[in-house]
Amino acid sequence: MFWHSFKYAFSTLIKNRALMFWTLIFPFALALMFNLAFMRLHDYDVFEPFEVAVVNDAGYDKAEIFKEAFKALSEGDERLFNTQYVSKERASELLENEEIEGFVYIADDEPHIQVKKNGSNQTVLATAVEQIMQSSQIIEDIATQKLSESPMAYLNAEQIYQNAVATVAEAEPNVKDDSRVMNMVVIEFYTLIAMSCMQGAMLSSEMIDRALPKNSHRGKRIAVAPTRKSVVVASNLLASYSILLVGVLALIAFMRFVLGVEFGANLGLICAHAAAGSLAATMLGMFLSIALKTNSGAKNIIVIIITMVGCLFAGMFGGQKGWFDSMMPFINKISPVGLITDGYYALYYYEDLGRYWMNLGGLLIISAVFLILSIRGLRRQRYDSI
Numbered sequence: 001m002f003w004h005s006f007k008y009a010f011s012t013l014i015k016n017r018a019l020m021f022w023t024l025i026f027p028f029a030l031a032l033m034f035n036l037a038f039m040r041l042h043d044y045d046v047f048e049p050f051e052v053a054v055v056n057d058a059g060y061d062k063a064e065i066f067k068e069a070f071k072a073l074s075e076g077d078e079r080l081f082n083t084q085y086v087s088k089e090r091a092s093e094l095l096e097n098e099e100i101e102g103f104v105y106i107a108d109d110e111p112h113i114q115v116k117k118n119g120s121n122q123t124v125l126a127t128a129v130e131q132i133m134q135s136s137q138i139i140e141d142i143a144t145q146k147l148s149e150s151p152m153a154y155l156n157a158e159q160i161y162q163n164a165v166a167t168v169a170e171a172e173p174n175v176k177d178d179s180r181v182m183n184m185v186v187i188e189f190y191t192l193i194a195m196s197c198m199q200g201a202m203l204s205s206e207m208i209d210r211a212l213p214k215n216s217h218r219g220k221r222i223a224v225a226p227t228r229k230s231v232v233v234a235s236n237l238l239a240s241y242s243i244l245l246v247g248v249l250a251l252i253a254f255m256r257f258v259l260g261v262e263f264g265a266n267l268g269l270i271c272a273h274a275a276a277g278s279l280a281a282t283m284l285g286m287f288l289s290i291a292l293k294t295n296s297g298a299k300n301i302i303v304i305i306i307t308m309v310g311c312l313f314a315g316m317f318g319g320q321k322g323w324f325d326s327m328m329p330f331i332n333k334i335s336p337v338g339l340i341t342d343g344y345y346a347l348y349y350y351e352d353l354g355r356y357w358m359n360l361g362g363l364l365i366i367s368a369v370f371l372i373l374s375i376r377g378l379r380r381q382r383y384d385s386i
Helices: 002-014 017-042 058-062 064-073 088-096 120-148 153-170 186-199 201-211 217-224 229-259 267-291 296-314 321-327 329-334 336-349 354-380
Strands: 050-055 081-086 102-107 110-115
Touching: 002 017, 002 201, 002 229, 017 186, 017 201, 017 229, 050 058, 050 088, 050 120, 058 064, 058 102, 064 081, 064 120, 081 088, 088 102, 088 110, 102 120, 110 120, 186 201, 186 229, 186 267, 186 296, 186 336, 201 229, 201 267, 201 296, 229 267, 267 296, 267 336, 267 354, 296 329, 296 336, 329 336, 329 354, 336 354
Parallel strands: 050 081, 050 102
Antiparallel strands: 102 110
């Protein structure tokens, strides 16, 4: 009976053109548009240095790491920026007259960006500043670790800090290993995968709606049928999850082998993260279907809102992931979109898999929480009035 219900649910979903478009076809179309928009950014050789400004004030003088990093990006034949060091008033004037693409200033010991419009150059500037912030955090982590190794380490704190700076500055990327060469716009594609996963919550929400007596006539027939409700729910969830996972894996394959987006060398972990992200979305859809007393259209809108807000915090729409991580770090630690995105980011960028496993574990925990809440919700439902 389980497999009969599974085949029926699978067939029902496949025939739902609206759901198939938004959960399967739309992400492919968006991936193509992303590729067309960022294709010039895939190869650093096509960059022409563009005009920016840095506010030269007391905050800038104290930001040694930022000062050295930005100086390196503004020198040589392969520089990214033609940089002017001016006052904040002069920088605002240059920006208003469109003589520069944007300017950077230091406030509260952190770099901030001011731009007049959005474009590829502004994205490059924002991403460069984000990478500098991440390198700064690595330096601080190394210095903290060295200071903790010996009770007397604080006596050489300045030297340890300088050594940490040198360690990061002298590190060279392993260009022979494709999984270690960071593309500045790859985070946009990672958030697209997360979006594809989360929009799959509409599949499970739709199928659970059809199985609940208070939500559909089919649910009323199921309630009086001899088939156990748990069998129907489980088969509907499996059908939703199967379709979603196949779609997400196909999207990853399309990005990797057709568009050339890098995910890292470990194919098994790439697929495992897609499976965990799809599971979290499936459980979310079930929970929303059970918890919300509204029609399926309204539930789909809620899924889209959750997904888009999560994508914003995870780095889509301008790549401000580092800024959100520094200002509101807890958001991406509890958001499925943030965990999916950061998992691929960690798998691609870091040799140590600790951060990847934390993201994967977070997705499984979220899935378990939604499952437990959904089971409790189902047990509390009574149909005596039907």
